[in-house]
Amino acid sequence: MCNSSCMGGMNRRPILTILTLETFDEQVLGRRCFEVRVCACPGRDRKTEEENLKKINGDMVTGTKRKRQIPDKLKEPLPAAGPESDDDIFILHIRGKQRYDMLKTINTSLELMHMVPVADQEMYRQKRHTSKHDQSSLQPKSGKKHLKALE
Structure with missing residues (x-):
């Protein structure tokens, strides 16, 4: 589903960008129009992001949703089952x-x-x-x- 840059894409169409320079009282000083090429391939982009994340974390990343894990430094320590001490x-x-x-x-x-x-x-x-x-x-x-x- 590439928008404009892939040669064989079904949705390939030209995208024009128009820039207008105006004063505060809306007087037009200049206008330019140019074509923009946008490439958004969800499959390719997802694969690239997963590879980059794999390099950073060293874990195997899958497409399934995982439960968010709390870092160890944020976890509250469980109280000890032994007698309580005033020195804690x-x-x-x-x-x-x-x-x-x-x-x-x-x-x-x-x-x-x-x-x-x-x-x-x-x-x-x-x-x-x-x-x-x-x-x-x-x-x-x-x-x-x-x-x-x-x-």
């Missing part, structure tokens, strides 16, 4: 700088908490709870009571 490192793909900063802060806090002994963590929790309770009893619930106390 995981990679997260995060979309957006704001989310990244928030998750980074959470991760840093968790790592710091992991370094502090459990007894000290309980002490900090109790201290924080008592300081919140003391502050809430000292401060008035609304602004009017606070103004009356100042008078």
